[in-house]
Amino acid sequence: MTTTTTAGTPYPRLEDEQPRDYGMFIGGQWVQAASGETIDVITPIDRTKVIARTPRGRAEDADKAVRAARDAFPAWAALPFAERQRALLRIADDLEPLVEDLARLTALDTGNALRTQARPEAGLLVSTFRYFAGLAGEVKGVTLPTGSEALSYTRRLPLGVVAGILPWNSPLMIAAFKLPAALVSGNTVVLKAAEDAPLTILELAAVCERHLPPGVLNVVTGYGAEVGEALVVHEGVDKVSFTGSTATGSGVASLAGRRLAHVSLELGGKSPCIVFPDSDTDEVVEQVLLATRFARQGQSCTSGSRLFLHEDVHDSFLDKLVARVSRLKVGDPREESSDIGCIINERQWQRVQGYIEDGLAQDGVGVAYDGRPALTVGEPGFYHAPMILTQVSNDWRIAREEIFGPVLSVLRWRDEDDVVRMANDSHYGLAAFVFARDLGAAMRTAHRIESGWVQVNQGGGQQPGQSYGGMKASGQGREFSLEGMLEGFTQIQQINVRLG
Ligand code: NAD
Numbered sequence: 001m002t003t004t005t006t007a008g009t010p011y012p013r014l015e016d017e018q019p020r021d022y023g024m025f026i027g028g029q030w031v032q033a034a035s036g037e038t039i040d041v042i043t044p045i046d047r048t049k050v051i052a053r054t055p056r057g058r059a060e061d062a063d064k065a066v067r068a069a070r071d072a073f074p075a076w077a078a079l080p081f082a083e084r085q086r087a088l089l090r091i092a093d094d095l096e097p098l099v100e101d102l103a104r105l106t107a108l109d110t111g112n113a114l115r116t117q118a119r120p121e122a123g124l125l126v127s128t129f130r131y132f133a134g135l136a137g138e139v140k141g142v143t144l145p146t147g148s149e150a151l152s153y154t155r156r157l158p159l160g161v162v163a164g165i166l167p168w169n170s171p172l173m174i175a176a177f178k179l180p181a182a183l184v185s186g187n188t189v190v191l192k193a194a195e196d197a198p199l200t201i202l203e204l205a206a207v208c209e210r211h212l213p214p215g216v217l218n219v220v221t222g223y224g225a226e227v228g229e230a231l232v233v234h235e236g237v238d239k240v241s242f243t244g245s246t247a248t249g250s251g252v253a254s255l256a257g258r259r260l261a262h263v264s265l266e267l268g269g270k271s272p273c274i275v276f277p278d279s280d281t282d283e284v285v286e287q288v289l290l291a292t293r294f295a296r297q298g299q300s301c302t303s304g305s306r307l308f309l310h311e312d313v314h315d316s317f318l319d320k321l322v323a324r325v326s327r328l329k330v331g332d333p334r335e336e337s338s339d340i341g342c343i344i345n346e347r348q349w350q351r352v353q354g355y356i357e358d359g360l361a362q363d364g365v366g367v368a369y370d371g372r373p374a375l376t377v378g379e380p381g382f383y384h385a386p387m388i389l390t391q392v393s394n395d396w397r398i399a400r401e402e403i404f405g406p407v408l409s410v411l412r413w414r415d416e417d418d419v420v421r422m423a424n425d426s427h428y429g430l431a432a433f434v435f436a437r438d439l440g441a442a443m444r445t446a447h448r449i450e451s452g453w454v455q456v457n458q459g460g461g462q463q464p465g466q467s468y469g470g471m472k473a474s475g476q477g478r479e480f481s482l483e484g485m486l487e488g489f490t491q492i493q494q495i496n497v498r499l500g
Contacts, residue, residue: 006030007206009098011105012051012199014043014334020052022198024061024221025205027068028214034060039195039222044111044342045332045381051108054198057222062190062230065218069161069188070236072215077158077186084184085136090211092129098207099123102200106172107333109199111342111382114334116295117170118341124464125176125204128480131464132180135482139185139490151497156490158186159262160238163231165224165252167244168194168344169299169404171201174243177266177468179204181485182241183216190218190237192228196344224248232256241488242266246402246428246473253476264477264488266301266469268402269430272423273304273459274413274445276436280313284435285320290459291433294328294386297343298352298406301474302431302453306392306399307410308419314412322369322388330375330385343382343405352384352405359389359398359407366390368410394422402428416441424450429471433459452478 005023007030012020019040023030032038033055041052055061076084095102099122106118141154164178171194182189193201198221205219220227224244232240232255239262242252246267256263273291275284289295291304298305309317333341343349359365371385384406392399392409399409413419423432432451436442446454452470455461462468462480469478478484 005032007202009101011101011203012108014045014049014051014108016051019050022052022054022202022221024055024057024065025202025209025217025219026061026065027071027218028209031055033057033222041109041196041199042345043108044344045108045334047346047380047382052199054193054202054221057220057227059226059230061220061222062227062234065190065220066161066231066234066236068215068218069190072213073160073188076188076213076216079186081136081139084186085133087211088129088133088136088180088184091208092126092133094207094210095126095129095204099126102172102203104334105200105203107341110168110171110197111333111344112170112296113338113341115336116339118333121170121173124462125172128176128464129180132184132485135485136184138482139486141492149499151495151499153495155493155495156185156486157493159489159491160187161236162187162189162239162241162489163234163237164189164191165228165231165240165242165244166191166194166201168197169296169301171197172204174266175201175204177243177479178241179217181479182489183212185485185489187239187489188216190220190231192231193219193221195221195223229255233259235259237261239263239489241479249475264469264479265475266479267430267473267475268404268428269301269303269470269474270306270400270402270426270428271302271304271431271433271451272306272308272426272449273433274308274419274423274435275310275313275317276438276441277310277312278437279435280317282320284457285317285324287435287457287459288321288433289324291455292386292406292408294325294406294408295339297340297384299344299404304431304433304459305403305408306394306423307408308413308423309410311412311414318368318388318390318410325369325386325388326371328386330371330383332381340386340406343384345382348404349382349384352403352407355398355401355403355405355407356387359392359396359409362393362396364391394425400426416445420445420448424448427473430474431455
């Protein structure tokens with residue numbers, strides 16, 4: 001049996017007889033947990049298959065990683081920006097030929113289907129490294145025109161050590177939101193990979209290793225309550241950038257707040273998707289399908305999981321949507337033909353069932369589509385067909401809580417003010433979708449929605465450079481953009497000089 005603790009190609013495959021033993025990446029070394037304990041990584045494609053083992057990091061390991069990042073910080077922060085830029089561009093160049101391999105590993109690790117999700121996600125990682133490399137010189141201050149007797153200017157400085165805590169649903173994409181922006185602005189980083197899907201993050205570190213000095217990037221693995229929380233409370237961590245559920249994020253924010261660490265939070269959502277009566281077309285159906293994130297098993301924080309259909313087109317739009325959804329193929333995420341892959345694990349799969357049962361138990365609920373009978377659900381992978389429930393009331397749990405599964409709640413509306421009120425009647429405020437050919441109605445509605453990201457007449461299409469983040473309980477702070485980088489990963493120092 002050959003084992004290695006170093007990430008690197010060829011990547012694990014389902015067919016491998018032995019699981020790959022991974023190390024964590026700390027201070028430029030691949031190391032096991034101080035305790036020697038490991039966590040089995042089970043692929044969502046086959047519940048019986050352990051594809052890898054990763055270290056079960058705890059406080060001692062978090063401490064090592066933070067110390068390594070602290071030691072590396074002064075030299076990294078002091079580099080001319082063009083050198084950090086070069087490092088990011090080289091990482092992007094090395095990642096590019098690996099996109100297909102990383103996409104396949106994403107499919108194995110997360111269950112996300114190769115064509116619809118895993119490949120675009122791996123591609124986005126490359127373009128995001130390039131995008132932020134291009135912004136390296138924008139980490140700069142301003143000069144106040146105080147006259148010839150004084151010089152008054154600001155410097156943009158990195159925060160220090162950033163702990164980036166990642167979820168399992170799209171690890172490479174979320175790492176892309178945090179890592180290049182934090183690095184290029186002069187911070188050093190400790191990433192905490194999600195215990196359910198850590199492998200692509202470790203492989204990303206193996207590429208970064210070639211271009212970053214030891215300690216500039218560290219990756220720890222393990223459970224959130226152990227190694228994750230140890231990072232949040234560590235005095236050596238200047239900023240916690242967290243992506244995950246609202247419940248966990250709120251706990252993370254309060255712990256980090258006690259020691260006044262910087263915090264940004266990208267949390268859950270229950271996003272409205274509003275269709276106006278002039279938009280009962282096949283093209284809109286395609287875009288609404290994208291918005292449902294069925295192709296990601298609904299495991300997307302920006303899923304438009306509350307579909308508001310105007311009563312004039314409710315039935316005909318729904319018929320078209322159901323016809324389209326019934327043609328989606330749920331299958332092995334590694335296969336090109338699969339539109340929808342697997343839910344991450346048994347616990348999440350059961351959670352989705354719980355919501356479906358709760359929805360079906362409500363008075364007056366309708367079922368427009370239930371793909372489950374056509375599937376041998378759950379054997380041996382955690383497959384789950386989409387479900388569309390109708391006549392949903394905005395105060396039912398399936399309309400209020402984030403299901404994070406392929407379940408769409410359909411609500412009927414008549415009046416513009418009323419649909420805006422219902423859309424905003426949620427403690428979440430991450431994304432929203434508005435479909436109307438009448439641009440006045442579309443823009444009026446978009447501007448009234450309390451969400452951090454509103455898309456008009458499109459269901460997907462995130463671009464590096466756009467501000468990304470939530471309002472209300474969906475989070476604090478923005479990522480993925482110039483302003484997100486400056487606000488999220490830098491601080492201002494004011495210098496006043498008396499001349500003469
Ligand atoms: P989660 O909150 O359970 O875990 C997220 C990460 O936090 C994991 O790495 C986990 O190990 C870690 N963690 C757990 N407890 C911790 C603690 N006490 N201290 C520090 N770290 C801890 O979320 P998840 O189940 O992995 O991901 C799904 C959730 O993430 C959904 O609610 C989804 O909406 C959200 N999400 C949000 C965005 C966004 O950009 N807004 C993107 C993706 C996912």
